[in-house]
Amino acid sequence: MLSKLFGGKGADSSEFQKLVERWDSFLSKIQTRFHEVIQQSEEPLxxxxxxxxxDNVIIHNIKNGLHDQAVTQLSGKTDEGWEKMKLEMSxxxxxWDLITQQHKKADExxxxxxxxxxxxxxxIYADAARKILDNVKKHIDMNKLHSCTQCAAELPIRIYSFMAVNIKCESCGSVNTYQPDDRIRALEYYVLNHLAEEHAFPAKLKAKTDKNAQKEYYQLYYGYLxxxxxxxxxxxxxxxxxRINNPMFSVGF
Known part of the structure; x- marks a missing residue:
């Protein structure tokens, strides 16, 4: 009992070193399995x-399945393995200091x-976004004429609009409502959000350890949009x- 409270086996103990070697080997196998799951998904993806x-609905479904395999399940196995290892070390x-050091390896x-x-x-979301954008560009007629519903005069339409707009006809003064193609509207959700995330992602990674980078991330992300x-x-x-001014939004980093 006293050994557990005031010291116990030291780092130089051969028994402890064998446990550390087993633990390191176990963690290495978890990492190897993670990379196998990712690599095996590349070609099918x-x-x-x-x-x-x-749309990218199928990508979303595949990503969820891969996350379950590569992150959720392997994290669970790591936790199960640690409980067994902790018991053996105890x-x-x-x-407890040495046990905590070994547990930290799993957390890291x-x-x-x-x-x-x-x-x-x-x-993968950005790659999917570029493919969807390419498809839309191929099927949207940029030269299509849009005429006034009253006098048939040509209207100055911006094809890549994301909201319905009212346009006043310069010829007769009537107001026409232009509804963007649904495929163009969908670009905001299925394409541009993901390309904005790719654009700003390095700042998001930096923000995990540097809170000042959170502002940079939001500026890059929304600036792209x-x-x-x-x-x-x-x-x-x-x-x-x-998001920049509300501390609540810093939780996701």
Whole structure:
């Protein structure tokens, strides 16, 4: 009892070193399995992306399944393995400081794997976004004429609009409502959000250890959206300022 409270087996103990070697080997196997899951998904995912049309729903479903395999399940196995290892170390009389050091290895590995998966997720969503954008560009007629419903005069329509707009006809003065193509509207959710995330992602990673980088992330993310969706500039500026100034939004970093 006293050995557990006031010291116990030291780091030089051969029994303890054998347990550490087993623990390190176990963690290495978890990491190897994580990378196997990701690598084995690459080719099938590329095929899925190549066959996308105008949404990424299937990518979302695949990503959730991969996250369960590569992060949730492996984190669970790591925790189960640690409980067994902690019990063996306790029976050996290893000091709590040394036990805590070994537990920290598991926490650091799980954090690393979660971050690696996050990078993978950002990349596949961005690749899917570029494919969807390419599809939309191929099927939207940029030369299509839009005529006034009253006098048939040509209206100055911006094809890549993301909101319904009222346009006054210069010829007769009547007001026409232009509804953007649904495929263009969908670009905001299925394409531009993900490309904005890819653009700002390095700042998000930096923000995990540098709180000042959170502002940089939001400025990059919303700046990208404002540049590409000028129709909603005021909306995105409000959202950006709210997230920069409200401490609640720092929780996600």
């Amino acid at each position: 590329n095929g899925v992306i190549e066959n996308l049309q105008y 029976k050996l009389g290893v000091s 590995m799980k954090y690393q794997l979660a971050e690696e998966f996050q990078k993978f997720e950002v990349r 404002i540049d590409n969706i000028p129709d909603k500039k005021e909306y995105y500026e409000r959202d950006m300022n709210e």
